[in-house]
Amino acid sequence: MSSNQWEIGPIFRALMRNKVGAILIAIQIAVTMTIVVNSIFIILERATKIERESGIDEINSFYLTTTGFGSNFDPKSTATNDLELIRSTAGVLDAIQINAIPVSGGGWSMSFQTEPGEEKETEGAAIYMVDEHGINALDLEVIAGENFAAGDVRWRPAGVRDWPDNVIITKVLAESLFPDIGYQDVVGKTIYIQQNEPMIVKGIVDKIQAPWVGWDDLEHTVLTPEITEFESNRYYIRAQPGQRDAIMPIIEEALASSNKQRIIRGMRTVQETRERSYRADTAMIKILSTTMIILTIVTGLGIVGLASFSVNRRKKQIGTRRALGASQQAIVRYFMLENFLISTVGVLLGAVLTVGLNMLLVNIFSLNALDWYFVPAGMLVLWLVGQIAVFGPAKKAANIPPALATRTV
Amino acid sequence: MFTYYLRLAFKSIKRNPILSALMITAIGLGIGASMTTVTVNYLMSANPIPHKSEQLFYVQLDSWSQFEPAREPNEPPDQITWTEATNLMQAKQAFRQTAMASTGGVIEPTGQDDKPFMASIRLAFSDFFPMFDAPFLFGNGWSENNDTNRDYVVVISKATNERVFGGENSVGRTIRIVGENFRVVGVLDDWVLVPRFYDVTTGAFDETEEVFMPFYMKQELELSNGGNTNCWKSPEGEGFIAFLQSECVNYQMWVELRDQNEKDQYMDFLNNYVNEQKALGRFARPLNNRLSNVMEWMEIEEVVADDAQIMMWVSFMFLLVCLLNTIGLLLAKFTGKASEIGLRRAVGASKTDLFIQHLVETACIGVAGGILGLGLAFLGLEGIKSLYGEFVQNLVGLDFTMMASAILLALVSSILAGMYPTWRACNIAPASQLKSQ
Numbered sequence: 096m097s098s099n100q101w102e103i104g105p106i107f108r109a110l111m112r113n114k115v116g117a118i119l120i121a122i123q124i125a126v127t128m129t130i131v132v133n134s135i136f137i138i139l140e141r142a143t144k145i146e147r148e149s150g151i152d153e154i155n156s157f158y159l160t161t162t163g164f165g166s167n168f169d170p171k172s173t174a175t176n177d178l179e180l181i182r183s184t185a186g187v188l189d190a191i192q193i194n195a196i197p198v199s200g201g202g203w204s205m206s207f208q209t210e211p212g213e214e215k216e217t218e219g220a221a222i223y224m225v226d227e228h229g230i231n232a233l234d235l236e237v238i239a240g241e242n243f244a245a246g247d248v249r250w251r252p253a254g255v256r257d258w259p260d261n262v263i264i265t266k267v268l269a270e271s272l273f274p275d276i277g278y279q280d281v282v283g284k285t286i287y288i289q290q291n292e293p294m295i296v297k298g299i300v301d302k303i304q305a306p307w308v309g310w311d312d313l314e315h316t317v318l319t320p321e322i323t324e325f326e327s328n329r330y331y332i333r334a335q336p337g338q339r340d341a342i343m344p345i346i347e348e349a350l351a352s353s354n355k356q357r358i359i360r361g362m363r364t365v366q367e368t369r370e371r372s373y374r375a376d377t378a379m380i381k382i383l384s385t386t387m388i389i390l391t392i393v394t395g396l397g398i399v400g401l402a403s404f405s406v407n408r409r410k411k412q413i414g415t416r417r418a419l420g421a422s423q424q425a426i427v428r429y430f431m432l433e434n435f436l437i438s439t440v441g442v443l444l445g446a447v448l449t450v451g452l453n454m455l456l457v458n459i460f461s462l463n464a465l466d467w468y469f470v471p472a473g474m475l476v477l478w479l480v481g482q483i484a485v486f487g488p489a490k491k492a493a494n495i496p497p498a499l500a501t502r503t504v
Numbered sequence: 505m506f507t508y509y510l511r512l513a514f515k516s517i518k519r520n521p522i523l524s525a526l527m528i529t530a531i532g533l534g535i536g537a538s539m540t541t542v543t544v545n546y547l548m549s550a551n552p553i554p555h556k557s558e559q560l561f562y563v564q565l566d567s568w569s570q571f572e573p574a575r576e577p578n579e580p581p582d583q584i585t586w587t588e589a590t591n592l593m594q595a596k597q598a599f600r601q602t603a604m605a606s607t608g609g610v611i612e613p614t615g616q617d618d619k620p621f622m623a624s625i626r627l628a629f630s631d632f633f634p635m636f637d638a639p640f641l642f643g644n645g646w647s648e649n650n651d652t653n654r655d656y657v658v659v660i661s662k663a664t665n666e667r668v669f670g671g672e673n674s675v676g677r678t679i680r681i682v683g684e685n686f687r688v689v690g691v692l693d694d695w696v697l698v699p700r701f702y703d704v705t706t707g708a709f710d711e712t713e714e715v716f717m718p719f720y721m722k723q724e725l726e727l728s729n730g731g732n733t734n735c736w737k738s739p740e741g742e743g744f745i746a747f748l749q750s751e752c753v754n755y756q757m758w759v760e761l762r763d764q765n766e767k768d769q770y771m772d773f774l775n776n777y778v779n780e781q782k783a784l785g786r787f788a789r790p791l792n793n794r795l796s797n798v799m800e801w802m803e804i805e806e807v808v809a810d811d812a813q814i815m816m817w818v819s820f821m822f823l824l825v826c827l828l829n830t831i832g833l834l835l836a837k838f839t840g841k842a843s844e845i846g847l848r849r850a851v852g853a854s855k856t857d858l859f860i861q862h863l864v865e866t867a868c869i870g871v872a873g874g875i876l877g878l879g880l881a882f883l884g885l886e887g888i889k890s891l892y893g894e895f896v897q898n899l900v901g902l903d904f905t906m907m908a909s910a911i912l913l914a915l916v917s918s919i920l921a922g923m924y925p926t927w928r929a930c931n932i933a934p935a936s937q938l939k940s941q
Contacts, residue, residue, distance in 0.1 A: 123829060383818070408840065
């Protein structure tokens with residue numbers, strides 16, 4: 096097929112007679128592509144971030160904080176009685192006292208090392224203080240070694256700085272600490288906390304996230320066997336499937352009335368906590384998606400508007416061409432091709448701008464660099480948008496009757 | 505003449521209703537998106553204490569480990585230790601100074617039916633109130649003597665006063681907090697700080713606290729640590745005192761220095777202080793002390809969220825596309841009016857007349873777009889509120905300046921957009937157009 100048949104030459108020469116309009120469309124397409132591609136990239140990154148699993152039974156769990164006050168408050172008996180009360184409530188699968196909640200944003204971290212002493216390589220890890228019910232309440236799986244026994248669990252008064260003898264760690268942390276051996280073999284190894292204090296790895300669990308969703312080492316987590324004797328403590332409760340909402344008020348009421356020397360506050364489901372922790376990401380996704388869609392529509396309508404105008408202006412010429420034997424198809428093709436040429440300039444410029452904006456985002460906001468295939472994909476999308484937008488006006492142009500050429504306006 | 509042009513403009517706009525609507529919508533969308541994001545950024549980066557932000561300085565001392573900086577590349581920690589907080593306060597080398605910490609505790613109202621509740625507490629020194637212009641409804645802040653004598657006095661927020669004392673003047677009355685009796689010396693009025701600059705370590709847009717209490721109560725009552733506690737070295741020994749004396753940072757320090765001279769002197773004092781501590785075997789890192797004024801500190805702590813900035817730049821590009829769109833459409837529209845323009849020129853209208861006439865038309869579209877944009881900005885801010893929840897409450901208000909600038913931006917950008925099409929339209933040779941008629 097020769098270029099003659101496609102009429103590239105005449106289209107190009109006609110375009111050059113009305114450069115500004117074409118350039119405007121091309122720039123619009125370029126900027127739209129820049130925004131769309133970068134937005135989609137950011138959206139996908141955020142979506143992947145949100146989809147990471149915390150490793151716990153989020154749907155059925157909730158937690159609350161109890162804060163004691165007054166001189167008669169006894170943290171030890173309170174914790175013992177509370178746990179007994181919660182665990183015996185109908186609808187509760189299991190419950191624990193815990194110092195921090197996964198994905199909540201607040202927690203406690205320490206450094207661990209495989210050799211004692213200063214200036215050794217360390218790995219940071221989040222600490223969850225739990226008793227022997229921890230594995231069941233959090234819905235974890237011990238994949239090597241074993242769970243804490245009741246005898247391992249100690250009371251931890253406020254201000255104490257030493258640690259229990261045993262620890263359970265995640266598979267990911269085991270592999271970070273001992274990169275040369277399989278995680279199964281980490282059971283029984285000694286790791287050091289606070290540089291010199293040994294702890295023996297009693298078990299390895301499959302997965303539980305640290306509380307800080309923005310942290311790089313999100314699965315660096317340890318469980319220590321302790322119940323805290325602080326004034327403020329948290330209870331984490333895993334309900335029987337489907338029972339969560341029903342037992343929340345029951346537990347709150349039961350705790351509040353069982354001991355008047357404290358207040359129950361901050362009762363919240365883990366699901367809600369997740370939504371809160373990722374709220375900024377969810378919002379960013381929604382805002383960018385909306386912007387992107389509206390922008391594409393605006394650009395599309397702009398193309399429709401300009402194409403309609405150029406059709407109207409060329410009515411007479413189109414009629415003449417039709418009278419001279421051009422088929423309807425040839426007219427449609429003319430406008431589609433014209434738009435294709437403009438779009439090509441636009442998406443080429445767009446490719447440069449897209450990469451440029453991404454580089455800026457990488458430098459200023461330390462975002463990740465764009466994967467290369469986003470650029471051709473974006474070009475394709477914008478080409479399509481242009482073609483779809485111009486199709487309507489082109490169709491209208493094709494319907495101009497040849498007889499029009501014979502009339503004077 | 506102007507009204508005549510206005511009439512012509514309306515006629516012209518009505519003649520192509522769809523095209524005009526498209527242009528107005530495009531400008532409206534662009535302005536709406538930009539104003540929404542600009543508002544959020546503007547409020548995030550607002551100066552919360554404009555008249556003295558240059559005189560308030562946040563103190564940073566590099567007490568970190570000799571092996572690694574607190575923050576890369578070589579930044580001192582963003583808080584100080586208890587030891588430094590108390591030493592600097594005792595030295596009293598600034599015009600005003602306050603070390604601070606945050607904590608929380610249970611308030612037990614005296615009424616039979618009132619339930620105890622948890623309150624946020626800020627621990628500070630007496631200078632805190634005059635330094636940060638805290639507004640008082642009743643009473644005053646406590647005195648320096650109260651600080652040193654470790655008196656059980658508090659200043660409470662308006663909301664706390666409502667809750668515990670039903671809103672009455674409670675100065676002199678007793679309030680039970682963390683199991684102790686405190687005397688109320690002052691009640692604050694509404695105090696909204698955006699950002700809450702005096703402590704941004706836990707989030708710059710938190711509310712001001714419910715209770716303010718003398719700093720040494722931390723030690724006296726062994727109050728819990730609020731905010732972030734960071735340690736490069738574990739406390740030596742057990743118990744609360746060991747923790748206070750450790751190298752853990754959990755305290756903030758502000759000083760008020762009235763001029764450059766005072767600032768230089770205070771910096772000298774800090775350097776001398778650190779050198780003395782070095783002699784005692786602490787502060788292993790090279791001298792790296794900082795005094796940052798309010799806006800500098802907001803910049804260092806990156807108070808304006810990255811996402812907000814990204815959104816603002818995206819929305820500016822959005823506005824650009826909308827304007828390009830409008831230019832294209834205007835161009836098309838005015839070209840379509842070529843014969844009309846030719847006729848007017850032929851019957852005597854000058855180029856200037858035509859230029860002004862068409863600018864009036866573009867300005868009309870701009871104003872309409874601006875008004876639509878303002879409406880969309882309101883919607884956009886409501887949307888942001890519902891997406892981000894209560895913590896952006898103070899970041900989504902449109903004030904008069906913002907509204908006026910929205911309309912102005914719309915007007916200016918639409919006139920700029922109309923400039924080239926108008927110029928082109930006016931350069932039509934009358935003869936060429938009249939011929940074909």
